[in-house]
Amino acid sequence: MKPRSDHITTCRSCHARICWALTTANGRRQPIDASPAEDGNLAVTHGADGLLYVRSLTKAHPEPKPGEWRAMPHHATCVAPPPRRSSGTGQRQRSGVRPVPWQGRQS
Structure with missing residues (x-):
């Protein structure tokens, strides 16, 4: 099976043909080839509402069900991915740090 032509768009970075699908796990949008x-x-399928839905193939369910087809996430195949966002692992200046060890309340 293939996606309908009205689902197909292009990647902003590499201009490849992609589709946007909703994940069955949490309903977030995911680009797929x-x-x-x-x-x-x-595993990708057409929903009754006309949208595409995608789920991961796992060891427990390694094969697509009838009506589904296999696809790759576009993040894995994009030849010109956008720059990654900072994960915040760089050094930051600390502010508001207590100059002495914490002294708990005495009962």
């Missing part, structure tokens, strides 16, 4: 992939780790 528009063409099915035999080695894909996602």
